[in-house]
Amino acid sequence: MRRALLLPLSHSSVAAERFAHRLGQLVNIETPSGCVKGLNSAYDLLQEWAGDRLGRPERVIRKGVPHLHWPNTDPTVPRSRRVLLLGHADTVWPMGTLEENPFAVRNGRATGPGVFDMKAGLVLAFEALRQLGDVAHVSMLVSGDEERGSITSRALIEEAASTCGAVLVLEPSQDGAVKTARKGVASYRLGISGRAAHAGLEPENGVNALTELAHQVLSISELADLGRGTTVTPTTGGAGTTVNTVPEQAFVNVDVRAWERAELERVEQSLRALQPRQPGAGLTFEGGVNRGPLEREMSLDLLRTAQDIAERLGLEPITEARVGGGSDGNITASLGLPTLDGLGPDGGGAHARHEWVDIASVEDRAALVAGLIAVRAA
Template sequence: MSVSSGSTAPGRFTRRLGQLVGIETPSGWARGLNDAYDLLEAWAGNSLGRPERVVCDEVPHLYWRGGDPAAPKDSRVLLLGHADTVWPLGTLAENPFRVEGTRATGPGVFDMKAGLVLAFEALGLAGDVSHVSMVVSGDEERGSLTSRALVEEAAAACGAVLVLEPSEGGALKTARKGVALYRLGVSGRAAHAGLEPHKGVNALVELAHQVLTISDLADRGRGTTVTPTVGSAGTTTNTVPEQAFVDVDVRAWEQAELARVERALRALRPRAPGAELAFQGGVNRGPLERGMSVGLLGSARAVAERLGLTPVTEAGVGGGSDGNITASLGVPTLDGLGPDGGGAHARHEWVELTSVRDRTSLIAGLLADRAP
């Protein structure tokens, strides 16, 4: 099947993007997500068959299994994205969808509603898509806690995953750091801060010692970051804190590094007599290592050359996505197929509309090339 690099509809893309951004979809908010899914289903028509609304812990997700479940696994492709954003309800009133020149802005426009719109434009170009399935999740920004099983099920039935997350300066994402999330709890003993503080065990002081030790577990040379993020201690200003906690964000290019940091965290011991430590958490997403992307990267470069598109480049990034989950299953995964832009999770996030044509054609070409 031949895919033309000039067959996209930029006006329709922009109109659809405005419609989707105009529906607020904070992570896990069923009402907004279902409204967005209604829109996506209308755009898909009958191209992928009848979708399912998969609800887990009251969070809805959208799943097209594909029109031909008998298609050979090696030819089957999963398009993967998420409809949820980091933005709370009410953000749209302060920061509505706008188009100025060649840039579109608005909450979630870059991460990653533009990628979802691209998918349906590409499906219209690719011809036979009976070998294609698609998952749109509703809690990716919260770590895919309710959608992970669905993503794993869908990916396991496919020979390749194309992730519609935004690109990195126009580059496809061939590597992502793995992510681990922990909470360290400290238990001490309360006492009056003025009358007899010496009879207490100060959980905040213990926490301070532990935070400094935790920060030293990072390895800049290997690109491993260990970042204490949210912390809290105490109840009143005149009481020795009895309880304290800190959340810790760990990211690494290699699974071995995530394992090293976890071992070190669980080996921490209290400094103050009478203090106790307790850890919760673990690896949320394993790394997306380049070896899981390199084959699909070669295919993307061949498609771009054949269609006369902008040459394909690649990048590794620190943020995680559902592509980490699928790559950890051993399924070849190529990420960052959304349009160019910037400002993920920032109020100024934007999409470059001139990048839409090439990206749409690239996705369509990759889908067409894998048709049985």
């Protein structure tokens, strides 16, 4: 039986220099979510770095969005030993951001759009693979719409993960900590119908959808349970057509996040049970759970393994964090697969113009990921 060979950690500057160079190459390809041209250019670069070590990759197009998948097709490797490296190439930044915020490295920090979330994690994956003698048990998936909720890539993620025994998510770390829990995420749109009327001549003949919206927003906000960490946040909304007309239509979008699936279900049931406050008004609901929670028990074994590896290699102790934002790790954990998130390098400022990565953290983090892969393969 083939086993992964973990090569010695070099503690040289070569890996850091290579990482910084490659990170610059990748950041200088702008990849807004779903941007076909940019994503394909980034995938070309990733394929070049991978060479033939992971086998032949697939460009999988779902609803017009390309994704890059190296499947594990070796029939001699049992599922329990297979590891999926999971990440995304898309960023929240629109085309043209590089002109005002170019990639740069100063005082050991790399900056630029998408540098922390999560192009550094993709580059780190290949640094980790360099430390392994055998990668026959590794598959890798890079999606192109994670920042939009993985709408087109969800099924592909589920398919890829279902062939593996563990998932390592290369999303950014949280102040150096791996992420062992993430809130589940749900999104809803409440539509309100009323009846139009002239605002000056006969407003009493209308049913004001904006007034109904105000009532509903207050009711929706009351569904939060901050003691349990459940947030229910009206985010965007609108109503009306002209300044002298009683609004006939209105809407509000609602963001829901919770540590427990039961809480997501409670909020959804409550939202769907809302009733109009004005006679003649109507309510419609769209949406649902986008990502279930990544609960700690799905990460615990991998966390302990990571802590053992760090101690054995003389790395800084591995700590854990739970965060409110969702990732594709939520999807794989919901399938019942051991999932450890936040394995990317140290840094900060996700989704902010000042996002940055600590170049010096890369080598140790790559050694940790390589160690996790090797242990799972043994």
